[in-house]
Amino acid sequence: MEGYRLFLALLGSALLLGFLSVIFALVWVLHYREGLAWDGDAAEFNWHPVLIITGFVFVQGIAIIVYRLPWTWKCSKLLMKLIHAGLNTIALMLAIISLVAVFDFHNAKKIPNMYSLHSWIGLTAVIFYALQLVLGFVVFLLPFAPVSLRAMVMPIHVYSGLLIFGTVIATALMGITEKLIFALKLPAYSSSPEEAIFVNTLGVLILVFGGVILWMATRPHWKRPCEQNSKTQQRNGGTLDENKEGSTMADCSNANKPDVEFANEAAARKRNAKFDEAGQRSTM
């Protein structure tokens, strides 16, 4: 793998930033705010930032780059698709529970729902995320979709995934802004109390996490190599060390083709020209 050390450094940074974001969210609600409960009060609302940051930011981010981890290249494509879909399903479930918490809190406190730009864009992101998951399941996991459809949908799937991820981060930053203005009164947000500095830092962590994930997800030389090549590696021991840098891609003429498994190698060869191009698009 080309630039293996850089990849590892970025993966380590992403994991650290993601973990730190979750820890910061927990410290925010447990130390600075009313803790966590399911009682229709502020402690129920607090599940909203914790679950969104854990599921919709951190888990979604990891789901995006899971194909790029070189030690998974010896695993079957089907297993990796299941892990990708599974992580995204967990993220969606956590996001939905976090929405229930906030609607429940609003209803108990007689606060209107869905008035803010944060709520408009956030709910739209959850709906599109669910659609993306269903579409991805039908087209890429179930065995019925023709190869040409998969090739056509792949660049849209990749682009939508990254756009939704970016939108979720923007929505989280709006949510932090809203909550700090509403919650900090004496002292106010504008007087920069300790909580304001702490939660602003959480916002910066989330943004940098997003930036690292987007860089890793859009480097074409860090794409999972074609199925045939990863099987050869598996037979040869399956380890990926830095001395073999680049070889996993260089040996594979279809490295850029989309996430499609061919039942028939002869048919595959015919289609290569088209898929190479479609695969390039899927880099984003």
Next chain:
Amino acid sequence: MEGYRLFLALLGSALLLGFLSVIFALVWVLHYREGLAWDGDAAEFNWHPVLIITGFVFVQGIAIIVYRLPWTWKCSKLLMKLIHAGLNTIALMLAIISLVAVFDFHNAKKIPNMYSLHSWIGLTAVIFYALQLVLGFVVFLLPFAPVSLRAMVMPIHVYSGLLIFGTVIATALMGITEKLIFALKLPAYSSSPEEAIFVNTLGVLILVFGGVILWMATRPHWKRPCEQNSKTQQRNGGTLDENKEGSTMADCSNANKPDVEFANEAAARKRNAKFDEAGQRSTM
């Protein structure tokens, strides 16, 4: 050009969304708020959203896709670089004026500066944007940088540009959230007065504008073809019609190489393998 009609439709949508965003920002401050002035009062603050949306969102978005307009492919690369840099310089100047307006307003009203997440991320985005402009000028416009350096910097330049653009949009959405909470008191933001619906819609327009620009900027088949090919086109009349769909890329073996002009064709051929790969990265 492959998918010319779709490209035109998306360009039209981007222009419409961008213009609408600027009009919405103007209607917001002129109809719903205190208008525009330079008096240390709210009307001075109002320059902030108007100039950010005009310059830092709309002009920056157009600067990003300016190389992709097929009717500019007959223009020299140098001219296009000057237009790209010029539009980005205009965007930066408008962003800086908009920052002066908000600092001036805060100081006159004794409101602290730089306490909010919006201000932290927004100022960071302006600083990185300025650095990106200076770096781009030194590496890609001045004739001193070696070809290898240009090839190395290009994918970082493209990624940083798109990340800063996305961050600017996220920051604009945070700013809208802040302003609506602070400005709407009787009736409050939570009671969804007309202004709240109108400005939430502005936020959605900005986000969709960003989504369209990012799609256009990351399709590899809409990249400007290599210099040699566009010169051939120029000699043949320079028009690009749909019947020639795809030919501008298909004829050009270096279509994916980065924005580098080679003085020596023989040297260029030697370097092709490396640049083809670097060029792929530059798709984002």
